[in-house]
Each structure stands twice: as C-alpha cells, then as structure tokens.
Amino acid sequence: xxxxxxxxxxxxxxxxxxxxxxxxxxxxxxxxxxxxxxxxxxxxxxxxxxxxxxxxxxxxxxxxxxxxxxxxxxxxxxxxxxxxxxxxxxxxxxxxxxxxxxxxxxxxxxxxxxxxxxxxxxxxxxxxxxxxxxxxxxxxxxxxxxxxxxxxxxxxxxxxxxxxxxxxxxxxxxxxxxxxxxxxxxxxxxxxxxxxxxxxxxxxxxxxxxxxxxxxxxxxxxxxxxxxxxxxxxxxxxxxxxxxxxxxxxxxxxxxxxxxxxxxxxxxxxxxxxxxxxxxxxxxxxxxxxxxxxxxxxxxxxxxxxxxxxxxxxxxxxxxxxxxxxxxxxxxxxxxxxxxxxxxxxxxxxxxxxxxxxxxxxxxxxxxxxxxxxxxxxxxxxxxxxxxxxxxxxxxxxxxxxxxxxxxxxxxxxxxxxxxxxxxxxxxxxxxxxxxxxxxxxxxxxxxxxxxxxxxxxxxx
Numbered sequence: 001x002x003x004x005x006x007x008x009x010x011x012x013x014x015x016x017x018x019x020x021x022x023x024x025x026x027x028x029x030x031x032x033x034x035x036x037x038x039x040x041x042x043x044x045x046x047x048x049x050x051x052x053x054x055x056x057x058x059x060x061x062x063x064x065x066x067x068x069x070x071x072x073x074x075x076x077x078x079x080x081x082x083x084x085x086x087x088x089x090x091x092x093x094x095x096x097x098x099x100x101x102x103x104x105x106x107x108x109x110x111x112x113x114x115x116x117x118x119x120x121x122x123x124x125x126x127x128x129x130x131x132x133x134x135x136x137x138x139x140x141x142x143x144x145x146x147x148x149x150x151x152x153x154x155x156x157x158x159x160x161x162x163x164x165x166x167x168x169x170x171x172x173x174x175x176x177x178x179x180x181x182x183x184x185x186x187x188x189x190x191x192x193x194x195x196x197x198x199x200x201x202x203x204x205x206x207x208x209x210x211x212x213x214x215x216x217x218x219x220x221x222x223x224x225x226x227x228x229x230x231x232x233x234x235x236x237x238x239x240x241x242x243x244x245x246x247x248x249x250x251x252x253x254x255x256x257x258x259x260x261x262x263x264x265x266x267x268x269x270x271x272x273x274x275x276x277x278x279x280x281x282x283x284x285x286x287x288x289x290x291x292x293x294x295x296x297x298x299x300x301x302x303x304x305x306x307x308x309x310x311x312x313x314x315x316x317x318x319x320x321x322x323x324x325x326x327x328x329x330x331x332x333x334x335x336x337x338x339x340x341x342x343x344x345x346x347x348x349x350x351x352x353x354x355x356x357x358x359x360x361x362x363x364x365x366x367x368x369x370x371x372x373x374x375x376x377x378x379x380x381x382x383x384x385x386x387x388x389x390x391x392x393x394x395x396x397x398x399x400x401x402x403x404x405x406x407x408x409x410x411x412x413x414x415x416x417x418x419x420x421x422x423x424x425x426x427x428x429x430x431x432x433x434x435x436x437x438x439x440x441x442x443x444x445x446x447x448x449x450x451x452x453x454x455x456x457x458x459x460x461x
Contacts, residue, residue: 007115014090025060031183039168047151048127050186051170071093073147078095117154146213149212152167153198167192167194188223192215192219247265275449292438307432319421332410335407336404342375379397
C-alpha cells in the first residue's frame with residue numbers, strides 16, 4: 001500500500017482496487033441507473049450525502065460509479081488491530097467516535113473533524129457522509145444527526161459568505177437490499193450551498209444547523225422512497241409492486257427505466273399519504289384487501305407480476321419459444337453452474353452468522369471479490385495438469401465469471417417461465433381467476449384514490 005501525505009491524496013493502488021471493485025459491482029447488479037450524476041461539482045469542497053439503508057453498499061454506489069477517491073467516516077469500533085486500521089485508512093475511511101466508545105475517545109473527534117475540513121479545503125476528492133448517522137432497514141428518511149452539518153459549517157468558515165462548501169443529497173433505491181443481481185437507482189440532487197446559511201450561522205449556529213437540516217431533509221426526501229407511515233408501511237411496499245405499472249400509465253410514463261418506476265412510486269406514495277390524512281378508513285380497507293391478496297399469492301407460491309396483465313403478456317407461442325431457448329442455453333447453464341457453485345455457496349453460507357441483514361449484501365460483495373478469483377486460480381491450476389494450450393486456458397478462465405452470471409440469470413428466467421406455465425395451465429383455474437379478480441379490485445380502489453388526490457402530476461425528470 002502506498003504512503004499518502006494526506007488521506008485524500010490520489011493513490012495508484014487505491015485506483016487499481018477501485019477499478020476491480022467497479023468490475024465486481026457490475027456483476028453484482030443486474031441494472032444500475034444514475035440520474036443527474038453531472039450535478040456533482042468537481043474540484044470544489046463537496047460533501048456527498050446519500051440516504052443510508054444498505055451498509056457498505058451505499059458507499060460503493062459512489063466509489064464504483066465515479067472517478068473520485070472519496071473520503072468516508074465510519075464508526076470507530078471497526079478500527080481494531082493495526083492491519084485493520086491500515087486497511088481502512090488505505091481505503092480513505094476515518095473513525096468517528098460515539099459516547100459508547102468512551103468519553104475520553106469522543107474528544108478525538110476534534111482531530112477527525114479537522115481532517116475532514118482539510119479534505120474539503122483540498123478540493124481533490126469529496127467527503128461522503130450519511131446524515132442519518134447509521135443505516136436502517138426501511139425505505140424512509142430517518143432522523144438526522146448534526147455531525148455532517150457541523151463539519152460543513154466548520155469548513156465554510158474559511159470562506160465566509162462566499163460560495164464554497166456544498167452538500168449534495170443523493171437518493172439511493174435498491175430493488176432488494178440483500179439479493180444478488182438486483183437493481184439500483186441513484187438520484188443526485190442539486191447542491192445545497194452553505195453560503196446561503198452562513199449569515200444565520202454567524203448569528204445563531206444552532207438555528208442555522210437546524211435550518212440546513214430541514215432544507216437537506218426536504219431535498220433528500222424527494223430523491224428517495226420515503227414511506228413515513230409505520231402502521232401502513234407494508235401496504236405502501238405492497239402497492240409499489242402491485243400498482244406501479246398502472247401508476248406509470250396514469251403519469252404517461254411508457255418506459256421501463258428505474259427512474260420511471262421511481263417517479264410512479266413517489267406519485268403513488270404522495271396520493272396515499274393524502275388519503276391517509278383525509279380518509280384513514282379507506283386506507284384501512286385497502287390495507288385489508290392488499291394484505292389478503294398478497295398472502296394468498298404467496299400461499300400458492302406465485303408472484304404478483306405473473307398475475308399482472310401488463311407484465312405477463314406471454315401467449316402459448318411465447319411459452320413454447322421460451323422452452324426452445326432454455327433447451328438451447330442449457331449447456332451454458334450447466335457450465336456456469338458447475339464452475340461457480342462452490343464460491344457462490346461458500347459466500348452465501350457465511351452470512352448466517354451476521355445478525356444485521358443490512359450487512360449481508362456488503363459481506364457477500366467483499367468476500368466474493370476475494371473468493372471467486374481464488375477459486376478461478378484453483379481451476380487454472382487444474383487446467384495446467386491437462387497441458388492445455390495457453391490461449392485456450394485463458395479463454396476458458398475468462399468465460400467463468402460470465403457463464404456464472406448467465407447461469408444465475410438462466411435460473412431466474414426459468415423460474416419465471418415455470419410461473420407463467422402454472423398460471424396458463426393451472427390445475428385450479430378458479431383459484432387463479434379469484435386472485436386476478438382481487439387484484440383488479442385493488443387496482444380499482446387505487447385508481448379512485450389517485451383520481452381523487454391528484455388531478456395533475458408534475459414530473460421532474
């Protein structure tokens with residue numbers, strides 16, 4: 001590892017690790033969309049402030065989708081042992097101390113905050129901070145801590161009322177927190193200028209910090225899925241699955257982008273919030289219908305999409321062609337499955353000892369970065385025993401990760417194909433018909449709410 005003069009100095013070894021992480025990251029997600037990445041200022045004192053719901057993977061959104069060698073803050077209790085401290089410092093992470101770490105250690109934050117101020121003044125790389133302080137397991141903006149805002153004002157002091165330090169809110173939304181090959185959307189918001197609050201800060205620092213918190217919270221909420229209701233959280237989540245396609249039609253969104261789905265969810269959540277305030281009894285009735293429907297769908301081992309006429313449009317001819325395709329691609333599945341099963345199962349099996357589920361994807365990502373190449377080297381060693389020509393061995397090894405992904409996707413699409421077959425040729429068509437009728441009733445109820453709550457929709461792309 002290189003010895004850097006400052007934690008935010010550019011380093012070749014960090015860059016090499018970052019490029020490898022980017023490659024692994026692309027394998028990890030099936031679809032990644034970054035909206036308005038250009039809004040992040042370059043060569044300016046910038047704090048990137050995403051919502052925090054998925055442990056390390058939230059930071060990797062920035063590390064693996066930008067060229068920055070960003071600097072992070074993490075809780076001090078992970079800085080244990082010289083090797084760990086050296087590694088965390090190498091990847092630009094600094095400790096932040098909490099009261100539970102001991103009152104005597106909290107004073108060390110003064111030195112840490114001084115370093116963060118220097119990082120901002122250097123303008124080489126942004127500082128990444130999570131205003132919520134720690135991660136949560138629900139899609140909502142949680143109460144904010146003041147640390148980020150204090151650091152921002154501390155850095156702004158050197159510039160007075162001039163435009164300088166900026167906080168950039170970033171909304172991150174995962175298709176699923178733990179699943180491999182899920183989707184990821186990151187919405188980058190407009191930078192918040194600290195200079196706009198500086199006069200207030202000079203007069204009343206506490207009031208200025210609270211004002212900045214409120215402005216950030218409002219901006220951040222617009223960039224993420226923010227379901228504040230506790231009682232009906234699962235209802236909102238269920239309707240994100242059931243009603244998203246209908247909501248997109250209502251908004252005139254015809255694409256299949258993650259951003260379109262996000263805009264539809266935001267409009268739906270807004271309408272549900274309005275109805276919850278105006279007529280809570282109607283939301284209660286809707287909740288009962290959705291809960292019952294999803295329970296019955298799960299009971300027959302199906303997913304909502306297969307009962308959605310806007311998604312499951314495959315006819316008998318399409319099902320037959322799907323079968324032909326799966327027969328032709330079966331050898332690819334077998335090759336990828338055999339060569340990648342061991343590292344995949346090893347990585348997945350180790351998460352059983354991790355109680356916090358929000359760390360699962362982070363653990364699998366980091367361990368997978370190590371285990372898979374080691375396993376491929378083992379295979380390379382085996383190939384040498386057969387005196388295989390070098391160029392063939394290289395091609396063979398290069399195929400391994402790609403066929404592994406192909407095998408995973410093959411299995412996913414095969415399950416979908418089976419679900420379509422089960423619905424099309426169900427042994428109990430009356431049961432399927434009942435589920436479809438219940439789904440239609442939910443759609444009808446939702447359209448009534450949408451039509452009542454919104455007569456016009458303003459979509460910001």
